[in-house]
Amino acid sequence: MRRIIVLLFVSVVSLIDVVLTTVFYCQGRKFHQTFKGAFFRYSFTSSVFDLWILCVLRCSVSLGLVLGILLGREIGINRVKSTRTISVFLAGICVMFTLIKLLSVSEHSQLLNNVWFWSLFTWTLVSSVLLVLQWRILGNITVVEPPVLKINCDGDPAESEALLGDKKEENKLEKDKDKKKSDAKSTILRLFSFSKPDWMFISAGFLFLTLSATGEIFIPFYTGKVVDGIVIDKSQKEFTKAIIVMALISVGSAITAGLRGGCMFMANRRLNLRIRNALFSSIVNQEVGFFDTVQTGDITSRLTSDTTTMSDTLGLNVNIFLRSLIKALGVLFFMFKLSWRLTVVTFIGLPCMLAVSKIYGKYYKKLSEEVQDSLASANNVAEEACSTMRTVRSFANEKGEIQRYADKLAVTYKLNKKQALMYSGFVWSNMLFELALTVSVLYYGGHLVIDGALTGGTLISFILYQIQLGDCVDSMGYVYTGLMQAAGASEKVFEYIDRKPQINHQGNLAPDDIQGHIEFKDVCFSYPSRPDVPVLKNISFTVNPGEVIALVGPSGGGKTSCVNLLEYFYTPQSGQVLLDNMSIQLYDHHYLHKQVSLVGQEPVLYARSIEENIRYGLHENEWSDKLIKEAAEMANAHSFITELKDGYKTQTGEKGVQMSGGQKQRIAIARALLRKPRVLLLDEATSALDAESEYLVQQALYKSLSGRTVIIIAHRLSTVERADRIIVIDKGEVIEQGTHKQLLGLKGIYTNLVKRQLLLSDNAWSKDGPNSPGKESGQLTVPQECSCYRRHRSSNRHPSGRISSRHASGNSVLSEEDGTGRENVTFIVGSI
Structure with a gap:
């Protein structure tokens, strides 16, 4: 119905154009006498017959568009829409011709004093603009096509579906194009x-x-x-x-x-x-x-x-x-x-x-x-x-x-x-x-x-x-x-x-005290960049207040993802992450990240002084020089900081490039401890430290962990064996839980991880190998005390002349005598 109304409107406008132009040309009288012999008596400087011919051409174009739409339907409309620029071109030609006509007629002043001439001149300019509007109106007609049958004449429904899909795609592209034009205008506004x-x-x-x-x-x-x-x-x-x-x-x-x-x-x-x-x-x-x-x-x-x-x-x-x-x-x-x-x-x-x-x-x-x-x-x-x-x-x-x-x-x-x-x-x-x-x-x-x-x-x-x-x-x-x-x-x-953030930090929960009870309840999670790859699959575990938990497992198993969810970097697809039996989404953003501090494997330092990096994110009333020093001492960072020329004012460089890996980790640990968090997350926080520094930092950490809930992600055995509980995560699922000794007794994934780290154990260097007769297949012999805190070291000489030295820190050292009294030393860093 709307299409018919539009076509009628354009046709009526064209008819009005012809009528008014004819009336103005004939000066309202003697139509037959005016047109009689007009072509033979035509003069460009004194006759306006050409303006009437121009009107006929305009109306022919408009009526031709109407006829094309009636015959071609959607094809005709699309052609009209795609040729809108031509309407502007034709209207411009009409305007230019009309102005040139005015100049030529101005040489005869008697025509300039004729009101009919000015009426015809004005209407010609107006109708030229109307031609553009008519063209645009016809191009904006929406055609409602009858539904396409699912089965075509050949009985193939797939072909009909494909044709329908192509039409939908064309319409979508056209709409996107129009939307882009309107967006450009709205952008400027x-x-x-x-x-x-x-x-x-x-x-x-x-x-x-x-x-x-x-x-x-x-x-x-x-x-x-x-x-x-x-x-x-x-x-x-x-x-x-x-x-x-x-x-x-x-x-x-x-x-x-x-x-x-x-x-x-x-x-x-x-x-x-x-x-x-x-x-x-x-x-x-x-x-x-x-x-x-x-x-x-x-x-x-x-x-x-x-x-x-x-x-x-x-x-x-x-x-x-x-x-x-x-x-x-x-x-x-x-x-x-x-x-x-x-x-x-x-x-x-x-x-x-x-x-x-x-x-x-x-x-x-x-x-x-x-x-x-x-x-x-x-x-x-x-x-x-x-x-x-x-x-x-x-x-x-x-x-x-x-x-x-x-x-x-x-x-x-x-x-x-x-x-x-x-x-x-x-x-x-x-x-x-x-x-x-x-x-x-x-x-x-x-x-x-x-x-x-x-x-x-x-x-x-x-x-x-x-x-x-x-x-x-x-x-x-x-x-x-x-x-x-x-x-x-x-x-x-x-x-x-x-862009609206997909995670809104709108929580306002900020209790005076927090216990540090953590619970993962049937959590499923995939990263936004890889939504089709599940990282956590219905994972559930609980961390009691003041408990030290170690998350271990093969790389890519989902350990760091648990920390990311607890930091509220992401939201799970299903399940809940609870802190003191309340969803972390309910906590105030600043309160949550003051109570929960993270030290990552690759901590980021900013191009500022060491002091500014340690107190990063804190207000002036939340830190002092004394507190910064105490945090640095707990992180075993105070000694090397004071040895620097500018001390705590030393610039760390962009991303901490002027600091070593171990120094950056200790500064990051001090930054976390300064906040006195109730929950401390350590994601390979000491991986870049040597055995001596790791020992001192861990001693300091364990001294300062009183009343804190700690989750440790580590591969070194020395880091995880003192944890109250060890949770083994593999392929996004909790496989094993228990203490170090309990998990060794299970002879499962954790036992295999420890076995790989302690590759140079007595059983590994036996002459006939781990599966030699007289020994249980797959049996692992582990020293009773395997702790770096006791700085235990056991050595065994292999019959071949090799000496196997195992540091309880998890690093194995293989030295081989070459018969000249010298030792060739190879360091093998194991991981779990």
Whole structure:
């Protein structure tokens, strides 16, 4: 029904167009006499019969579109929709022809005094615009097709389904395209809304801009006065007066232009900072899973280049647009005042220039988005290489990284070449149109001067105004492309700003005291970056307050994932993680991470002093120099810190690069202990320490664990054997639980892990191997006291001359005599 109404509406408008044009052409009477012999008596300068023919052509196009839609249905509508640009082109031709007709008719003043002529002229311009609207209305018709049968004529339902799927996909792409256009417009409007707090600077800048542009408008006018005073009036008083006025206007324009620039610059800088703060605030508040899927280089690219492009392009283009618009309005006023005929000549070339700007802007926006994406990709490579320079150097892959970065920049360079070609074509076409327009004005203006309709000074003023108008139109054309560039850069920025974190730290539970009871109840979990890979499968275990629990198992079994869930970095797909019988989601974000502290295997230090790293995240009333020192002593870090030149003020470098691995771990342990947490999570927290430092740190930790719940993830036997309970996790499931001795008695996974670590045990180095006769197959002989805290060391000589020395810290040492009295020593680091 709606389609029929639209088609009827377009047909009625076309009919009205024919009727009104005919009435105006015939001057409301004697229709048959007016058309009789009109073709044979036709004269371009005195007849308006061609305007009636133009109307017939317009209506034929409209009715042809209606007929095509009736016959072709959806195909016809899609063709109309895809050829909207042609309607603008046809309307532009109609407008240009009508203006040219007005100039030719103006040579006969009797027609200009005829109201019917002006009615026909005005209606022709209006109907040309209506042609574009009719075309767009027809292209927006939605056709409701009858349901497609599941079974086609050949009895194959799959083919019918495929056809239906293709149509749905086409409709989806079309909708996405339209949505993208509307999003670009809304993005620009939103950019303007970000500038609302700067309304004082913008208002002042707009005032000074108006004064400056108005002053510049009068310069060509008084230039013509100077020429007339010298050439025509030959009066020194007249041209001197004109020069003085020009000088005063120029000085005033210069002053106001400077003030305008300062105000707009301040508004632009404030906008840039506001966008950066909004973007960084949104990024920092995203869940940890967001950073698992988005590369750091992409984020830094949005924070740097994209935000700068947004604010600078917006500020610059708004400034240019307002100044150009004000100047263009003033210039048009003076141009009409000086000569309306020359103004009409100028208007004839405007549709061509606007069409070029629109086409160029549309393509340039697409290129701008591709350039921003390619730069973000290149930044990812650079950021990754710079942040892992030690790995790059250790594998001697400097050339490889350089080549990767060069390849990414090569893609950007190809896009830049396209931009350069588009820019060159845009400038070339604009300059050609301007040249043609200038030649036309000069030729027609010279004709008017010869006829006495203009003075020489007036023609010079008009030409100067025309040059200014051309500059204004060019500037506004650049504004459009610039705004499209800003829209392309800001889409991703606003996408990040608008993104809602999937994990909201909205909890407000903050009890005065917390016991530290932890419970995992049927927890299933997969990482957001790998949703199809289950990491934890219905895992359940309990940690009592003050208990020391060790999580062990093969790598990738899910141990660190348990810690990540307890830190509320992620949320499980099902099940609950409870702290004191309350879901961790209910706790206040700051309270939770003060009560639960984590020391990771690769702790991160910031490019600050050691003291600042230890007290990171704490308010001034939550730390003191004494407390920092005590925490460092408990972490066995105070001794090496005091040996440094600047002590606690020593800078650690970016990501702690100036510290060794063991020093970073001890600083991180001190950072965790300073908070006096009720729950302490140690994820391979001493893996980078030597045996002596590990022994001292562990002694200090166990002294400070009174009343704390501790979860330890470690591979070293020395780290886990003193735990109150050991939980073995493999493939996301709890396999075994118990003390060290209990688990050894089970002869299960834990026993095998210990066996691998103590590879050089007596049984391992027996002459006939572990499965030799007289011994139970798979039996493991473990010393009764296997503790690094007793610093136990047992040695056995193998018949081959090798000496097996096992440190209870979990590191095995194999020394071999080579018959020369020297020992070749090989260190084997075992793990469980």
